[in-house]
Amino acid sequence: MSGSPGESATSRRPEALHGTNSSRAELTRVEAGPYDLVVGGGLLIDPEKGTSTVGDIAVRDGRISAVLASGTAGGACAEYVDAHGLLVTPGLIDLHAHVYDGATGLGIAADLAGIGSGVTTVVDAGSSGSDTFEDFERTVVAPSTTRVLSWLNISRHGLTRGTTELAGHDDIRSADTVRTILARRDVIRGIKIRMSRSVVGRNGLEPLRAAKRITEQIAAETGAPFPVMVHVGNAPPAFGDVLDLLGPGDVVTHAFHGKAGGLFPEADSGPLRQARDAVERGVRLDVGHGSASFAFDTMERALEHGIRPHTVSTDIHGRSLVGPVHDLTTTMTKLIAAGLTLDETVRAATSAAAESIGLAGEIGSFATGSVADITLLERVEDATPLVDAEGRTRTAGHRLTAVAAVRAGITHRIRKADA
Missing domain, CATH: 2.30.40.10 (Urease, subunit C, domain 1)
Structure with missing residues (x-):
C-alpha cells in the first residue's frame, strides 16, 4: 500500500x-x-x-x-x-488471493497482488483445478516475480466456468486431482473448496467429504500433512457441520464474516460450540477479507471470547482490489484496529501462513x-x-x-x- x-x-x-x-x-x-x-x-x-x-x-x-x-x-x-x-x-504471505488473470472473472495480476504490494508470496485460492492447473502454472506461476503457490480447487474447472463450480455431477474427478497434486506438490500446497449454498447446490457436504478423502490420500502417499482450505459463507451447509469434518491443519477462510450463520449464531450469544472445538483440535481460522467476508464486529467479538485469527489474508480479486480490501497491508492495519497487536498481525501474515502451507522455516522466517x-x-x-x-x-x-x-x-x- x-x-x-x-x-x-x-x-x-x-x-x-x-x-x-x-x-x-x-x-x-x-x-x-x-x-x-x-x-x-x-x-x-x-x-x-x-x-x-x-x-x-x-x-x-x-x-x-x-x-x-x-x-x-x-x-x-x-x-x-x-x-x-x-x-x-519476513516476506509477507497472502494465503488467499485470486491471480489467474484473464482466465477467470476474478483474477488480477499476481505481481499487483504480490511484490507490487510488498507481498513476496501469494497463494491462489482455487482459481484453477485439475483441468486448468497446467495453464495456470504456465501463464501465472512461471512468469511472475512474486512466488505464486496454489490451493488447487476440488472442482476440475476451478473458477474458469463461473462461481457454481460444485453444482454439477461431474465437477469433481478425484483421480485427476490426485495426479495433478502429486505431479506438482512443490506448487500445490492444499485443496480449496467453497462450501456455501450458491456453490454446492444440492450436493451439501459431499464435496467436502470428497476433498477430505483426497487430502488424506495425499498425506498417506507423501508422508506430510496436506490441508484443505474451506470457504464458508451462506448456509446451507451449516457452519457447524462444515467444522465437524475438519481436522488439524485445515483452514477455514472467511471465518470472521458478518453474515447469518457464522461464528456467532445469535446476536447476543457466544461463539459456536463447534468453532471452539475446531480451534482446540488444530483447525486454523483465516481472515479472507474479500468483498463480503470480513466484519469488524465479528472480529472484535471473537477476540473478546479468546478466538484469534491464525492467519490474515485478503481474498483479493478484481472486485475487491479497489475496495474494501486494497492490499494485504491495509488488511493487516484493520486487524490492528480491531485489537490485534502488531506482532500478532505480522506473525499471521508470515510464519503462521508459511506453517499453514507446509513451508515453516523456508519462507516467512528470519531463520538462517x-x-x-x-x-x-x-x-x-x-x-x-x-x-x-x-x-x-x-x-x-x-x-x-x-x-x-x-x-x-x-x-x-x-x-x-x-x-
Whole structure:
C-alpha cells in the first residue's frame, strides 16, 4: 500500500532497486564482501522468536545468512538497503488471493497482488483445478516475480466456468486431482473448496467429504500433512457441520464474516460450540477479507471470547482490489484496529501462513538458511477510516504501508506509477 488506505493498488508497481534510490529504503553499492545484500538498521520483527530488535539482515545466494547487530554488516556486502526508521518483517504471505488473470472473472495480476504490494508470496485460492492447473502454472506461476503457490480447487474447472463450480455431477474427478497434486506438490500446497449454498447446490457436504478423502490420500502417499482450505459463507451447509469434518491443519477462510450463520449464531450469544472445538483440535481460522467476508464486529467479538485469527489474508480479486480490501497491508492495519497487536498481525501474515502451507522455516522466517524474502514497512500516522466488507469503519490512527521488498535476495522498491 502506498498513499491512503483507499488508494487503488493499480497505482503501484514494483521496481528493482538496483541503481535506484527510495527516500525510505535507500540502496547503495559498497565494496563487495561476504554478503550479497544487507538490509540494515530497521526494527526486525521476528514472528518466530516473538522479538522486535534493531538489527541487520545479511543475505547470501538468495538466502538469509545471518541476523546481526545493527551496523555490523554494512561494509561487508555488495548492496546495502538502509532500513532505519522502518519495520522489517519476513516476506509477507497472502494465503488467499485470486491471480489467474484473464482466465477467470476474478483474477488480477499476481505481481499487483504480490511484490507490487510488498507481498513476496501469494497463494491462489482455487482459481484453477485439475483441468486448468497446467495453464495456470504456465501463464501465472512461471512468469511472475512474486512466488505464486496454489490451493488447487476440488472442482476440475476451478473458477474458469463461473462461481457454481460444485453444482454439477461431474465437477469433481478425484483421480485427476490426485495426479495433478502429486505431479506438482512443490506448487500445490492444499485443496480449496467453497462450501456455501450458491456453490454446492444440492450436493451439501459431499464435496467436502470428497476433498477430505483426497487430502488424506495425499498425506498417506507423501508422508506430510496436506490441508484443505474451506470457504464458508451462506448456509446451507451449516457452519457447524462444515467444522465437524475438519481436522488439524485445515483452514477455514472467511471465518470472521458478518453474515447469518457464522461464528456467532445469535446476536447476543457466544461463539459456536463447534468453532471452539475446531480451534482446540488444530483447525486454523483465516481472515479472507474479500468483498463480503470480513466484519469488524465479528472480529472484535471473537477476540473478546479468546478466538484469534491464525492467519490474515485478503481474498483479493478484481472486485475487491479497489475496495474494501486494497492490499494485504491495509488488511493487516484493520486487524490492528480491531485489537490485534502488531506482532500478532505480522506473525499471521508470515510464519503462521508459511506453517499453514507446509513451508515453516523456508519462507516467512528470519531463520538462517531460509529464503531471503523480506518486507520493509513504514508505519504512517493516519486517521483515515478503515472500511470492512459491511461498510463499517474503524480508525487505527496509523497505517502500514510497504515501501520495499526482497524476493529471494533481489530487492524491489514500491512506488506509485506516476512517481
